[in-house]
Amino acid sequence: MTSQHISDTATDPEGAQHGGVQSVDRAIAVLEILAREGDAGVSEIADQVGIHKSTASRLLGALQARDLVQQNNERGKYQLGFGILRLAASIPGRLSLVQEARPTLEALAAEFKETVNLAVLRSNFAVNVDQAMGPSTLATHNWIGSLTPLHATSSGKVLLAALSADERDRILKETGLPAKTSLTITSRRKLEEQLRQVVRDGIAITHEELEIGLNAAAVPVFNHSGAVIGAVSISGPVFRFEPENQPGLLEALKQAGLEISRRMGYSTA
Structure with missing residues (x-):
């Protein structure tokens, strides 16, 4: 210039x-x-x-x-200044997360024939940074780059649950809890109850909270220090996708999250 x-x-x-x-x-x-x-x-x-x-x-x-x-x-x-180094250091971390997650996303999408997304927290939203499509002709929506509300998505709830109480409070005060559908959780008390369950179960499930006709489930991805750096979700239309009733799905999703986490240096030992 x-x-x-x-x-x-x-x-x-x-x-x-x-x-x-x-x-x-x-x-x-x-x-x-x-x-x-x-x-x-x-x-x-x-x-x-x-x-x-x-x-x-x-x-x-x-x-x-x-x-x-x-x-x-x-x-x-x-x-x-050192702020330049801090910004530069965040680039390979984000890039490597997408790279390391890709084979697992593709395997999960192929096994369950639904759409699998990888999301990270950015600017008070869950932003999808990669996606693997199931073979179904109905799985055509491209979510990559989409900023989705934290309180109304499975990935968002995983990311919210991992935050400190103060940081979660700040974000929810800024964004509010707008209803995306009639099934969106708009009560802070009910949301906090759900988030506590997400922490206990290691998984978040949503039923038509973002879009009518769309269900989803998500699990966290951890880095080498045990911090949540992303969420892996699988979603599909209500008429054929009920996460809790699909044999082996929730366990496979959890294993996918752990596999990506291990690739990012996370150890359960």
């Missing part, structure tokens, strides 16, 4: 209407400069980005507050 590009963006009338995007553009430019130069002062950054020193100072202050940059007390120059 060049300083000419930044300057052009700043003077473009349409770009001026999108100050938030412009600020992000400039912040990225600052990070790129520090990555290239190693360190730089406010004046140097302002010159290269093509902005006033006060604007550069505000950008650096915002990045510093997030630990994305830090200031060298001796030289007064800025360099990349």
